[in-house]
Amino acid sequence: AQKVTQAQTEISVVEKEDVTLDCVYETRDTTYYLFWYKQPPSGELVFLIRRNSFDEQNEISGRYSWNFQKSTSSFNFTITASQVVDSAVYFCALSERGIQGAQKLVFGQGTRLTINP
Amino acid sequence: KAGVTQTPRYLIKTRGQQVTLSCSPISGHRSVSWYQQTPGQGLQFLFEYFSETQRNKGNFPGRFSGRQFSNSRSEMNVSTLELGDSALYLCASSLGTGGDYGYTFGSGTRLTVV
Numbered sequence: 001a002q003k004v005t006q007a008q009t010e011i012s013v014v015e016k017e018d019v020t021l022d023c024v025y026e027t028r029d030t031t032y033y034l035f036w037y038k039q040p041p042s043g044e045l046v047f048l049i050r051r052n053s054f055d056e057q058n059e060i061s062g063r064y065s066w067n068f069q070k071s072t073s074s075f076n077f078t079i080t081a082s083q084v085v086d087s088a089v090y091f092c093a094l095s096e097r098g099i100q101g102a103q104k105l106v107f108g109q110g111t112r113l114t115i116n117p
Numbered sequence: 118k119a120g121v122t123q124t125p126r127y128l129i130k131t132r133g134q135q136v137t138l139s140c141s142p143i144s145g146h147r148s149v150s151w152y153q154q155t156p157g158q159g160l161q162f163l164f165e166y167f168s169e170t171q172r173n174k175g176n177f178p179g180r181f182s183g184r185q186f187s188n189s190r191s192e193m194n195v196s197t198l199e200l201g202d203s204a205l206y207l208c209a210s211s212l213g214t215g216g217d218y219g220y221t222f223g224s225g226t227r228l229t230v231v
Contacts, residue, residue, distance in 0.1 A: 033216035043205055045222035052216075091160065095216035103216045104150065104173050105209075107160035 002027045002096045006108035013082055014116050021077045021111045023092030029053075033095040034068065034075045035105065040088045048090075051075065082115045089113070119144065121210045121223035129229045135196040138226045142189050142210030149191040150220065151183060154205040163206075166191055167213075198230045 003026040013019050025034065036048040049059065051068055059066045063080045079086055089112045093105040122141040130136050142149050151163040162175040166185035183193040189210075195202055207225045212218040 035220075037222070042224060043207075043227070044224040045207060045209075047219060047221065050216075050219045093160075097216075104162040104165060104175070105152070105160075105220065106162070107152075109159050 002029070002032075002094055002106050004092050004094050004106055004108035006090075006092055006111050008111045009109070010112045010114070012114040012116060015084055016081050018078060018080050019082050019113065021079075021090050021092075021113065023075045023077065023108060025073050025075065025092070025094045027073075027094060027096070029097060032097075033103075035093040035095070036066065036075075036077050037091045037093065038088045039091060039110070045091070048077075079113075084115045084117055087113060087115045121208055121221050123206075123208050123223035123226050125226060126224065127227050127229075129231060130198050132198055132200060132230055134198050135194060136198060136228060137192050137194045138206055138208075138228070140191045140193075140208030140210075140223060142191070142208075143221055146210040146212050146221075147189055148211040148213060149185055149189065150209045150211070151191070151193050152207045152209065153177075154207060154225075155201075155203070160207070163193065195228075200230050202228065203230045204228060 005024045032053045034051045037045040065078045067076045089110045091110045092108045095103045096106050124139045148167045150165040152160050154160045164183050165173040169185045180196045185191045205225045205227050208223045209220040211220050
């Protein structure tokens with residue numbers, strides 16, 4: 001079975017610090033997708049990034065960057081110059097292929113990030 | 118473009134009752150998935166519907182069921198509610214196969230069973 005591990009349950013930093021959220025996954029599929037979602041207190045899961053297993057290029061979007069390494073089965077997320085608005089729970093997820101080609105998301109346990117002013 | 122709409126936002130039910138939650142996907146999206154989020158178990162997959170057919174089902178008891186209508190709107194039903202069913206239920210919509218297109222989530226329905 002596929003599995004996603006986010007070893008950091010909670011992280012607390014002071015505003016403007018850089019912070020990295022770790023994600024390690026397990027899968028037997030050769031084709032898979034990895035995701036990061038942000039969950040603010042309102043509850044909605046906000047999409048941040050999707051990466052397929054064939055694209056190992058790192059990605060940067062403003063203050064956010066992602067480092068995908070198949071060799072270590074990791075897909076880490078870094079926030080540069082963190083802001084109070086970045087405070088939320090962050091989830092890493094892996095798409096798992098089911099029957100009839102259907103896919104579902106397997107989530108990590110989430111990392112609660114608190115940015116203190 | 119309207120997002121994924123889930124109704125109601127909050128619900129309080131008594132143990133033993135049944136409940137129906139609704140999800141309207143993004144216009145044009147044909148796949149709807151449901152997830153349960155609890156503090157102890159985290160986010161767990163319930164089921165996925167595509168063009169009115171259930172394509173995938175998670176490891177939940179038969180008390181949890183769902184369906185999808187021809188307009189892609191989906192409902193999930195939980196019968197004989199238990200205290201442990203208290204959770205945030207999230208619906209996700211996708212254009213087709215979720216991994217290929219990504220998933221957009223609604224704000225969820227927070228169910229409390231007393």
